[in-house]
Amino acid sequence: MIDHKPKIILFQCQWCLYSAEDQTWVDTQLPVNIHLVKVPCTGRINTLYVLNAVQGGADGVMISGCLPEQCHFKEGNLGARRQLDQFADFLDHIGYERNRVRFTWLDLQDRGRIQRDLAQFEADLTKMPKSEALATRVGGHHD
Amino acid sequence: MSQILPKKNLKQLLSNWAASYEIYAPQQLEKFAHFMPTNGSELLYIDEQHNTRFPPKALFLPQSETLMKYTRFGAAQETIPESKPRIVFGIRPCDAKAVDLLNLMFLTEKDSDPYYQARRKKTALIGIGCNIPCPSCFCTTVESGPFGRQGMDALLTDLEDIYLVRTLTQTGKTLFAEYPEATEAQEAEAKAVQQRSLKLIDPAFETKGLKAKLDSNFENALWQKFADSCLGCGICTFLCPTCFCFDIADEAQRKERVRNWDTCMFRTYSLEASQHNPRPTRRERTRQRVMHKFSYWLDHVNKIGCTGCGRCVRYCPVGLDIRAMLREFNQLEAEVANG
Amino acid sequence: MTDLESKLTAEIANLLDDKKVDVFIAFKKAESPLHPQPAFFTESNQLGDFVYNSLCQNNLAAFIPRYPLSARIGMVVRGCENRAVNHLVVEKQHARENIFMIGVPCEGLVDWHKLVNRFGEEMIAVDEAKDEIMISYRDRQIRAPRQELLHDSCLRCVHPNPLSADVTIGELKPEGDPTLARTEVAAFSALDNAARHAWFRKEAERCIRCYACREACPMCYCTECFVDHGVPRWTESTVSPAGMRAWHIVRAFHQAGRCVSCGACERACPMDIKMTYLTEKLNEDMRTKYQFECGMDDKTQPPFAAFNLDDKNRFEL
Ligand code: SF4
Ligand code: SF4
Ligand code: SF4
Ligand code: SF4
Ligand code: SF4
Numbered sequence: 001m002i003d004h005k006p007k008i009i010l011f012q013c014q015w016c017l018y019s020a021e022d023q024t025w026v027d028t029q030l031p032v033n034i035h036l037v038k039v040p041c042t043g044r045i046n047t048l049y050v051l052n053a054v055q056g057g058a059d060g061v062m063i064s065g066c067l068p069e070q071c072h073f074k075e076g077n078l079g080a081r082r083q084l085d086q087f088a089d090f091l092d093h094i095g096y097e098r099n100r101v102r103f104t105w106l107d108l109q110d111r112g113r114i115q116r117d118l119a120q121f122e123a124d125l126t127k128m129p130k131s132e133a134l135a136t137r138v139g140g141h142h143d
Numbered sequence: 144m145s146q147i148l149p150k151k152n153l154k155q156l157l158s159n160w161a162a163s164y165e166i167y168a169p170q171q172l173e174k175f176a177h178f179m180p181t182n183g184s185e186l187l188y189i190d191e192q193h194n195t196r197f198p199p200k201a202l203f204l205p206q207s208e209t210l211m212k213y214t215r216f217g218a219a220q221e222t223i224p225e226s227k228p229r230i231v232f233g234i235r236p237c238d239a240k241a242v243d244l245l246n247l248m249f250l251t252e253k254d255s256d257p258y259y260q261a262r263r264k265k266t267a268l269i270g271i272g273c274n275i276p277c278p279s280c281f282c283t284t285v286e287s288g289p290f291g292r293q294g295m296d297a298l299l300t301d302l303e304d305i306y307l308v309r310t311l312t313q314t315g316k317t318l319f320a321e322y323p324e325a326t327e328a329q330e331a332e333a334k335a336v337q338q339r340s341l342k343l344i345d346p347a348f349e350t351k352g353l354k355a356k357l358d359s360n361f362e363n364a365l366w367q368k369f370a371d372s373c374l375g376c377g378i379c380t381f382l383c384p385t386c387f388c389f390d391i392a393d394e395a396q397r398k399e400r401v402r403n404w405d406t407c408m409f410r411t412y413s414l415e416a417s418q419h420n421p422r423p424t425r426r427e428r429t430r431q432r433v434m435h436k437f438s439y440w441l442d443h444v445n446k447i448g449c450t451g452c453g454r455c456v457r458y459c460p461v462g463l464d465i466r467a468m469l470r471e472f473n474q475l476e477a478e479v480a481n482g
Numbered sequence: 483m484t485d486l487e488s489k490l491t492a493e494i495a496n497l498l499d500d501k502k503v504d505v506f507i508a509f510k511k512a513e514s515p516l517h518p519q520p521a522f523f524t525e526s527n528q529l530g531d532f533v534y535n536s537l538c539q540n541n542l543a544a545f546i547p548r549y550p551l552s553a554r555i556g557m558v559v560r561g562c563e564n565r566a567v568n569h570l571v572v573e574k575q576h577a578r579e580n581i582f583m584i585g586v587p588c589e590g591l592v593d594w595h596k597l598v599n600r601f602g603e604e605m606i607a608v609d610e611a612k613d614e615i616m617i618s619y620r621d622r623q624i625r626a627p628r629q630e631l632l633h634d635s636c637l638r639c640v641h642p643n644p645l646s647a648d649v650t651i652g653e654l655k656p657e658g659d660p661t662l663a664r665t666e667v668a669a670f671s672a673l674d675n676a677a678r679h680a681w682f683r684k685e686a687e688r689c690i691r692c693y694a695c696r697e698a699c700p701m702c703y704c705t706e707c708f709v710d711h712g713v714p715r716w717t718e719s720t721v722s723p724a725g726m727r728a729w730h731i732v733r734a735f736h737q738a739g740r741c742v743s744c745g746a747c748e749r750a751c752p753m754d755i756k757m758t759y760l761t762e763k764l765n766e767d768m769r770t771k772y773q774f775e776c777g778m779d780d781k782t783q784p785p786f787a788a789f790n791l792d793d794k795n796r797f798e799l
Contacts, residue, residue, distance in 0.1 A: 047732070047735060048708065048716045048717070048728075048732060051717075051728060051731060051732065052716075055724050055727070055728065056396075068791055069791065075789060078789035078790075078791070079786065079789050081789075082785055082786055082789055083738075083786055086735075086738055086764070086767060086771075086786075087735060089767060090731070090734075090735055090738075090760075090763065090764065091731070092675070093670075093671065093678060093760070093763045094678055094679060094682040094731065094760070095675045095676065095678045095679025095680075095682060096675075096679075097675055133675065133676075133679040134679075134727065136722065136723050136724035136727065137396060137397070137724060172688070173599075173688070173753075173754045174595075174598075174599035174754065175599075175754065191602070192602065192603070192604060193602060193603040193604070196752065196753070197690065197753070206690065206691075206720075206721045207719075207720035207721045207722060207725075275604060277603040277604055278604065278605070278606045278620075279514060279603070343620070371520075371521075371522045372519050372520045372521065372522075374544075374694060374697035374698060374750070375697055376692050376693055376694035376696075376697045376698075376750070377690070377691065377692030377693055377694070378692045378694050378750075378752045381690050381692050382690075382752060390719075392712075392715075392719045394718055394719065394720065395715075396718075397718075401719065401720050403719055403720055403721070409693075409710075410710070411710045456513075456514055457514065457516075457603060458752040459514075459517065460517065460539065460540065460694050460697075460698055460749070460750035460752075461517065461519055461520050461540060462512030462513075462514050462516075462517030462518055462519040463512075463519060464512055464513045464514060466513065467512070467513050
């Protein structure tokens with residue numbers, strides 16, 4: 001059990017939130033324990049970004065992007081899904097539990113889902129111990 | 144005149160020292176010997192005939208070391224280590240000599256490196272000679288030997304169940320003050336062991352005139368031939384007890400300025416910010432390693448920068464052998480310098 | 483000279499004399515018995531030093547990306563090296579028609595780590611017979627069963643035969659058992675997270691960042707590796723846990739769908755660090771998720787270079 005709110009890094013594709021309210025919420029009202037990294041496309045998320053988040057002490061990493069066939073850049077998300085999914089499995093192989101990396105692939109009608117998914121993720125992470133495997137810069141700086 | 148340390152007393156001796164010293168001695172890491180801290184209770188790995196895989200230079204010049212810490216607005220703080228007095232126990236003659244050579248780089252009259260100095264000044268080196276040198280050892284070729292004493296405070300000779308201790312400095316004398324003198328027979332036995340060992344090492348190459356041959360064959364095609372097989376990895380230089388190159392970097396996330404070992408075998412070693420690289424290919428890099436040790440060191444401090452430990456020979460993943468390389472140069476002519 | 487060596491010498495001499503290749507990559511004798519040296523023959527009269535045995539530790543395909551595409555390269559290849567060549571062709575690192583492979587069905591490599599760990603550094607010669615390895619010291623000789631000294635990657639090798647060599651010398655070996663290759667990954671995966679993590683740390687944190695694993699790997703041919711990148715810096719530059727773990731994670735991950743299981747990385751490591759338990763996991767996932775095995779031909783793109791709408795529903799939504 002984590003005694004404080006789990007630290008979550010959210011990598012968000014800037015096109016995946018179809019409703020303006022959702023995007024405004026993410027841009028301005030994310031809880032402080034969720035750190036936003038906005039990317040032009042999930043295809044732009046290098047696995048090293050994810051690793052950096054994990055080494056920085058992230059208890060969980062959420063990646064939100066568009067469904068297949070809805071990518072702004074046609075197929076950025078297709079490659080990203082293969083790679084990032086594999087990377088999450090690979091991190092699990094060396095001890096960073098698989099359920100600490102979560103994907104949310106959003107559709108046009110998924111209004112409000114990002115809030116729900118983040119809340120669920122946070123609730124799930126709270127039930128897990130603090131992530132220690134791989135966290136090598138805990139107490140890191142955020143200024 | 145020497146003293147006797149029965150092997151069964153070693154643990155006790157180390158734990159006595161541990162009260163006032165930090166002690167490092169070879170212990171088993173995986174399947175090889177590695178210098179690690181001990182207080183006498185650990186199992187040592189010094190009866191093995193061969194040296195540690197990783198060189199003890201790291202005890203003086205760690206592979207990565209924080210030079211200073213900084214904050215966003217405050218002043219930077221240097222992080223010069225405050226080490227307790229230390230004893231490095233079980234260091235081999237080639238490695239002790241290498242530390243002595245490093246002193247020439249880091250402890251000069253004019254300018255000393257405070258990080259190195261803080262560690263070196265407080266460290267005693269208790270060496271152990273090599274009864275059976277590895278076939279890859281060539282210390283005798285480069286002015287050392289399996290019972291060389293340079294750099295040490297005391298040298299041990301392994302005589303089955305005792306060590307014969309030859310103290311070499313005041314520190315050495317103090318450390319072994321309570322041990323009895325060796326008998327003449329024991330002295331003679333040690334001498335025989337030492338001579339037997341010495342005979343096991345053949346000269347590896349000729350050092351006389353080598354520098355001139357290297358200097359005048361700077362553009363020789365041999366360098367390309369060697370470089371063809373070389374992978375450009377860090378093994379030969381990181382494991383070398385005398386290689387001392389480092390690179391300074393800022394670890395911004397930690398707010399630390401660090402220095403890390405660097406090596407002339409890496410492409411990035413001489414890469415400039417403009418992307419120009421004065422040593423653009425493996426040819427120049429392979430040449431640099433050999434030239435530095437057998438020519439430039441001589442220019443700077445009139446010493447060969449190699450102590451013959453043989454690590455680069457043993458662990459090079461492509462079997463590039465510095466002895467063989469130098470023998471090829473032995474066979475070349477040194478051009479007569481005209482004036 | 484063994485029978486195999488004389489046959490190979492004859493083939494190589496022909497290729498060089500007929501000017502069919504510009505360079506022939508193989509091995510030559512080195513003074514240290516454990517490491518025959520990769521050699522680059524351009525004339526048949528240089529072949530006097532030629533050697534080919536189970537101590538030839540390197541994957542010679544690692545040298546291919548050093549040459550321009552137009553260079554006509556000859557190579558002696560074992561199963562894994564052939565697959566590495568195939569995959570380098572897929573990645574356009576050379577043109578298949580400019581590579582001439584002499585294939586040798588592989589008996590498995592003798593791991594120098596296993597030799598040194600068991601027999602010490604005092605060996606002066608190592609010779610081999612069919613099932614035995616003879617180790618000589620200054621004053622005595624020891625024999626050991628070959629099987630006990632083979633590199634782990636060779637013990638689990640599935641394809642010891644060259645798949646697409648231009649000539650093959652020697653009798654084909656039976657294919658390896660694919661389940662064997664998987665048992666080890668499966669056993670590791672069956673450990674709990676903490677145990678897997680502990681193992682990973684124990685291995686990774688002994689690393690000295692010499693990058694020999696990278697340089698020895700045929701697939702690590704990037705001009706600038708992520709660890710060498712200064713701005714932005716992707717990982718810590720130091721031998722801190724952060725830096726060393728990142729190196730091990732990302733180097734292995736860059737091999738996903740690209741690794742031919744040769745084990746050259748592990749054999750190059752001076753610190754006896756295990757790393758094929760990382761790449762084998764990725765290889766296994768590539769097999770099960772994408773039915774892909776690297777290097778089986780010289781056309782098929784690896785899973786991360788290709789994508790398919792068919793895997794639309796394979797991921798959690
Ligand atoms: S230049 Fe190369 S050979 Fe010389 S000390 Fe530096 S790393 Fe070693
Ligand atoms: S260890 Fe061998 S391959 Fe690596 S840089 Fe040195 S000479 Fe080259
Ligand atoms: S990662 Fe290792 S086993 Fe895989 S291809 Fe590279 S060297 Fe071979
Ligand atoms: S580790 Fe990755 S970036 Fe580095 S050389 Fe290998 S493939 Fe390239
Ligand atoms: S070869 Fe071994 S020590 Fe060198 S970088 Fe690779 S894992 Fe680290």
